[in-house]
Amino acid sequence: MRRVAKLSAACIASAALALTATACGSTSSDNNSSSASSSGGGDGVKIGLAFDVGGRGDRSFNDSAARGADKAKEEFGGEIKELTAKTSDTEADREQRLNDLAQAGYNPVIGVGYAYAASMTKVAAKYPKTSFGIVDSVVDAKNVNSITFTEEQGSYLAGVAAALKSKSGHIGFIGGVDVPLIKKFEAGYIQGAKDTKPGIKIETQYLSHGSDTSGFASPDKGKAAAKGMLDKGADVIYSAAGSSGNGSIEAVSGVKGAWAIGVDSDQYNIPSLAKYKDSILTSMVKNVDVGVYDFIKSVHDGKPLTGVNSYSLAKNGVSLSTSGGFIDDIQPQLDAAKKKIVDGQIQVKTTP
Incomplete structure (x- = not known):
């Protein structure tokens, strides 16, 4: 049986906060694989984000994930490394992207989008001490948190x-x-x-x-x-x-x-x-930002979320603005x- 974690009260509060956040930047229809990192201080977390096509600046899905990572970095310090998918990506490209982040010591490593499911299954097995998260899909592995929504x-x-x-x-x-x-x-x-x-x-x-x-x-x-x-x-x-x-x-x-x-x-x-x-x-x-933030916080706290964590209408995981x-x-x-x-x-x- 897979474990389904419940949303905390803090996560519900952060959902409301997320609605007031804004996105930035712009993107083309065929982004080259790109990276950006920002350093914090103290004993923070090294967050690896593998974005889906569009990346940060899509004003939608990827930006929501980025807000969650930004919030975690602001609270806990540390570093964010971003790699962005191309529309021409192959499975090997996605696998390499996740592998690069894990090999460089980023923990957690988060695949933003269902397209990373197969590659994450392989890479998570290679790095059992790294915590992986995937948005919008389910990967059955002991060190993976599957963040899903209704x-x-x-x-x-x-x-x-x-x-x-x-x-x-x-x-x-x-x-x-x-x-x-x-x-x-x-x-x-x-x-x-x-x-x-x-x-x-x-x-x-x-x-x-x-x-x-x-x-x-x-x-x-x-x-x-x-x-x-x-x-x-x-x-x-x-x-x-x-x-x-x-x-x-x-x-x-x-x-x-x-x-x-x-x-x-x-x-x-x-x-x-x-x-x-x-x-x-x-x-x-x-509220992808809420799921991403919750996961990063759990890694920071030394109790990484695993299994399937579903964010439903009842839990304010989805809503109408x-x-x-x-x-x-x-x-x-x-x-x-x-x-x-x-x-x-x-x-x-x-x-x-």
């Missing part, structure tokens, strides 16, 4: 919000890559929307397929996909596509009465998206839907 539950609420706010009865979903993880976002969104308005029309499009991860780092593709949906009459579009979603938000902002739903970070509060914020209805926040006040008028319906999920009256699907 994306489908948060996305269900996004679907409820979309259905209630849509004036055309036509909404859209854009996924970065058609992998099981992103299918969870799609499944929850569709179920939430249809439970709210059974006759609603839903457009779905994925930006890349299979091993091609460019769909997570191509704002131009996100913009084109959103424009196509808007042209067909959709007036609320939810994107689970990393930095590609920024393009979707840009497209939506140009259409009066249309709404974008952000993902992973509270995108209303991202400075580089400020000019589009009046079109961001809400964001399905996935309220920035801008655009969903204030439908908050009672959202609260009712959340209660039904938490109480088990609604079972949210993980596949469309």
